[in-house]
Amino acid sequence: MRLLPILLFVAVAVVLLLPLLRRMRLPARSAPRALPDELVKDPVCQTYIVKSRAVRRTDAGQVRYFCSEQCARLDARGGGGRARMTHRHPDPWRDADAQTNLEQMAAGLESRGRTPAHARLRRRFLRFVPVRAGDRVLEVGCGTGVVVRDLVTLVGRRGKVVGVDSSRLLLDRARRLCREAAGRARLALRVGDGARLPFAARRFDAALAITVILHVADPLRVVREMARVTRSGGHVGVQDQDFGVVAVTHPDRELTDRIMHGVAAHIYLEPHSGRRLPGLLRSAGLEGVRLLTDVYQDTTLEPWTKTFLERRAERAVSFGIVNEMTAARWLDGFTEVVAQGAFVLTLNYYGAVGTKPG
Numbered sequence: 001m002r003l004l005p006i007l008l009f010v011a012v013a014v015v016l017l018l019p020l021l022r023r024m025r026l027p028a029r030s031a032p033r034a035l036p037d038e039l040v041k042d043p044v045c046q047t048y049i050v051k052s053r054a055v056r057r058t059d060a061g062q063v064r065y066f067c068s069e070q071c072a073r074l075d076a077r078g079g080g081g082r083a084r085m086t087h088r089h090p091d092p093w094r095d096a097d098a099q100t101n102l103e104q105m106a107a108g109l110e111s112r113g114r115t116p117a118h119a120r121l122r123r124r125f126l127r128f129v130p131v132r133a134g135d136r137v138l139e140v141g142c143g144t145g146v147v148v149r150d151l152v153t154l155v156g157r158r159g160k161v162v163g164v165d166s167s168r169l170l171l172d173r174a175r176r177l178c179r180e181a182a183g184r185a186r187l188a189l190r191v192g193d194g195a196r197l198p199f200a201a202r203r204f205d206a207a208l209a210i211t212v213i214l215h216v217a218d219p220l221r222v223v224r225e226m227a228r229v230t231r232s233g234g235h236v237g238v239q240d241q242d243f244g245v246v247a248v249t250h251p252d253r254e255l256t257d258r259i260m261h262g263v264a265a266h267i268y269l270e271p272h273s274g275r276r277l278p279g280l281l282r283s284a285g286l287e288g289v290r291l292l293t294d295v296y297q298d299t300t301l302e303p304w305t306k307t308f309l310e311r312r313a314e315r316a317v318s319f320g321i322v323n324e325m326t327a328a329r330w331l332d333g334f335t336e337v338v339a340q341g342a343f344v345l346t347l348n349y350y351g352a353v354g355t356k357p358g
């Protein structure tokens with residue numbers, strides 16, 4: 001008789017606990033990952049790369065991952081001894097031609113150029129300069145030609161655009177990409193260093209540098225050169241991101257700050273380049289300096305933003321700021337934010353324009 005209450009208690013407990021037990025047995029529902037979360041080390045250049053973006057090779061049944069086709073080729077040629085190299089300066093834009101992942105860098109410039117928020121702020125800056133029909137305009141550090149393709153449209157049939165870049169390989173891509181561009185006949189592309197421009201004085205109505213000053217060794221020298229080749233009354237315009245003002249939604253704020261600030265401090269001489277541009281133009285002797293502040297804004301994790309965050313994670317590991325596991329956890333943290341429709345990344349851009357005195 002004493003058994004009955006015990007059995008009754010067990011039955012009630014099972015009925016109450018069953019749904020809980022069933023839930024515990026369900027495989028964890030994994031949301032699709034917004035950002036791939038595993039980092040692998042390139043055995044050639046020793047940098048880290050997110051696995052889904054890495055170049056994959058199988059060698060004697062063993063899978064190896066590389067940051068680029070070039071590193072994979074170097075590895076194959078190196079055989080047992082393995083060719084070893086490093087990407088020299090931490091800022092790859094200092095010497096683009098020395099990088100093994102130049103293809104990805106070029107693709108990144110084009111991807112950024114296509115991103116609506118970036119196209120809007122870039123064109124807004126060109127109107128702010130202003131670039132007018134009939135102008136002769138120089139762009140220093142033209143890369144794959146994103147800005148010069150805008151410029152040829154703005155200067156119209158009577159104008160002229162010259163793009164200069166220190167990278168021969170990026171200019172080759174720019175030539176290919178601009179072949180079909182409207183106004184191609186008004187465009188010339190030349191290899192050259194912004195610190196020693198290959199032009200006579202006062203040749204241009206405007207000289208521009210878009211996301212370049214951040215990367216050069218001597219910003220004042222480049223701006224002085226831009227001023228030298230600009231006519232009196234013409235404009236010198238520079239636009240840069242400011243990596244002191246990146247805001248991004250992530251569950252771990254402290255880790256996000258450590259990665260964002262740590263990586264920027266390692267790569268750039270002056271991560272706050274954007275906000276310093278007006279002072280830089282004044283130091284170069286330009287007058288009537290004006291500032292345009294703009295914001296790159298993304299709420300959908302655009303392809304360029306995704307690559308930007310992955311690169312920050314890769315470099316945080318390469319620079320020893322965090323380990324691979326932490327970088328992977330950081331990338332994974334964005335998954336939840338994106339799934340909730342709560343993703344926001346903003347990055348401030350500063351554009352400064354000055355007038356060459358008479």
Ligand SMILES: C[S@@+](CC[C@H](N)C(=O)[O-])C[C@H]1O[C@@H](n2cnc3c(N)ncnc32)[C@H](O)[C@@H]1O
Pocket residue numbers: 093094096109113140141142143144145146147164165166167170192193194195209210211212215216
């Ligand atoms: C981030 S990219 C910007 C490219 C382009 N302005 C755009 O917005 O798409 C920086 C460019 O500056 C070039 N660069 C870096 N240092 C330079 C220098 N001293 N003289 C000329 N170009 C330089 C790089 O090769 C690269 O193409």
